[in-house]
Amino acid sequence: MTNVDVNTRVERVEKLPPVSNQIQEKIDAFGHEDNAFAIGNLGDIIRKHRIWKECFPRIEPFYAVKCNDVDPVIRILADMGLSFDCASKIEIQKILDLGVDPSRIIYANTFKQSSFLKYAAEKGVSLMTFDCEDELEKIKKVYPEAKLVLRICPQSNYKVKFHLGRKFGCHPLRTSELFQVARRLQLNVIGVSFHVGSGCLETGAFAEAIEQSREVFDIGLAMGFNMHLLDIGGGFPGKKIQNVETNITFKEIGRVANKSLDKYFPGNNVRIIAEPGRYYVASAFTIAVNIITKKIVMDEEIVQPNSTECGDDPTTENKPVRMYVINDGIYGCFFECFIDPRCYVPSHFKSIDKELYNSTIWGPTCDALDLIIDNVKLPDLSTGDWIYFKDMGAYSFPTISTFNNMPRVNEFYTCERQLWEEVYQP
Template sequence: MLNVGKHTHVEILEKLPSISKQIQEKIDNFGDDENPISIGNLGDIISKHSIWQKRFPRVEPFYAVKCNDVEPVIRILADMGLSFDCASKIEIQKILELGVGPSKIIYANTNKPLSFIKYAADKGVSMMTFDCEDELIKIKKGYPDAKLVLRISPQSNYKVKLDLGKKFGCHPMHTSKLLEMAMKLKLDVIGVSFHVGHGCLETGAFAAAIEQSRKVFDIGLAMGFDMHLLDIGGGFPGEKIQNVETNITFEGIAEVANKALDDYFPEKDVRIIAEPGQYYVSSAFTVAVNIITKKTCTDKEILAPDLDLLSKPTERNEPVRVYYVNDGIYGCFLLCLTDPGCFVPSHFKDTDAELYTSTIWGPTCDSLDLVIDNVKLPELTSGDWIFFKDMGAYSFATASSFNSMPKIKEYFICEKRLWEQVYNANSSEHSCKIEQNE
């Protein structure tokens, strides 16, 4: 067992047991406590980084801290030499406190309070994004020497689950005007960025955005800016359970994006960076929840939202099993609101157990708090546990204290051979960061 940070332990194991065995072991040691639990496999994050380096040799990852900022995650990423995308003063502070230098941070929020800009100036975090005139005026006041990256909103019809372009980014048509204003203010624009959106469903979105970035890049060069950076944002999938709707993979995106980079940015002195969040952490985390209450509903009493189940009989005309579990959208399952069915439950019953149409609700007194509707599960009872894989992204980072439900209990594990890829077994090099447990 090793200590990471102030309160967190990492269990280093020769070989990892199956995830259901790991959860079972934690639950067995719980006693009467039924808090939801999470198991974070840091080895998974180490492997993801190796894959990134292999598939994206030209693209430097700046991990998007907002996605999952638990200390063992950001620490291991820092120790592997990653850079970081920060969205606020506190995120910058957290990353600097790990000993990461300011040049390894991009402040990639296009809406920055003036005091945060001044904080970035004070700490020397010079790279930051902008997408409008007002932001340029604030930056001129707070950090006139900042290195600016113009975020565009790529225009295409490629499908994504959550389009960020509605809220962020300058329409490519308006970029000249914005760059002229930056020139007038004597600000230093060094490049272009975009984010294709969360849950990119078509690899072509990256190629289109890279092509549009090139046009903006050239406008900047023609105006006399020293354009030398392209930031291809986030949106790279990180789940183990592949998206069956599209079959889109990280490898598929990398192939398309690499080709577009070679086509549109062949110059080797253009620095290419990205802001992956979910890619690094989704598959590393599993969350287990406990069933508080079960109902078996045979008629229109069933409380289910899109209530397909109300109007249509279930396949076999059977009663629907309704479970209330101890974590929901106000805890780790916020993504269920925007992407229903994104987390699929697993159980500890026999694999050949009969399955029933079921609905899973979260624990709060709010009817928005639905984890999943119309899913097949064996017969479960209150006190039973179920678990969800691929829970590392936008889960712990977005959890609230609504209804003051118990906080999730966090565990961290790592396979020894992967741990030793980052921390030499006999070296004291990292002893200030990772201390042997007494």
């Protein structure tokens, strides 16, 4: 492929040093500057795509733009030939501006603003999801030529961190009603989609959802629709640091899902796609933050959650707690900490044999909800010290707000030259 001018901002090196060394180099280079910054390793994304093709040879990845939409990321994914899952007009526009053909986009938001739907029609983005009658009526009015994918809500007892079924998807037992509405409106339903939930903790969730999709698929076929697409959604792990709640890996999900696909969707008559987001980008980014304030308090002085009194738990041992305020938080790249405490693990530059202390890390804003991690063991740190967090590529940059007008993290991008040249021929 042809090199693109925008990626001249990507530093290409023969071999990347450990990320701790890269961070220290940036700290040394910028001297007195103390703003938080991120290092994005695009080579990690290239490696992830290699693994995807090995584990899912039948499945086309439609990258979920909402997960991380910074330009170097979506551009290199586009240049590797990926397709895209978009949720809004702006996301569609971003991907089209990269020169991606509209056929490589699925408008995978079951609730579409009419003006956004009109934009999709104007641009020829015809593949899209739905899960209710009202959405079908809207599509009939605005874009009757659309190619529709019925999103179901898989019924399962398997564990996931965040269930999506309360908001998205149609119960499998109600799908025949929606097929009837689509047939009455003369709309073109071509497939079924599902999402097992964000942070899948058991591989069986994919197997069960694929089986239920087959049943819905057959209902559509029996009602005369040309069903030829299955979308298995997202929920694939992407962190290098394993989640303490589960030991499942991406490759294990691949083995289970492929077995079910071979059983329920054998052959090549059905096109199979997926909507991975964090799988591709989570481990590609590390964020370095500066400690802007250190505060030591005693356990008994801390107001506990859901309490109006300090130290109201008589079983609590009165020990000092080191509170560290850093210069990025939940209104910056750490939004996931608001809904998933302890989802990131802090690293530091201190000796590993240093004594560890009970610590809490806060974000910089004037909001007591701006909590990064509570009750974590760290060595004694000081104002001005740097710490860093790995696996920060998913749902970090797109969620940055302007609250308190705190500065946005600076971004630096790097890639090993050999990996870069797999995508961009010299």
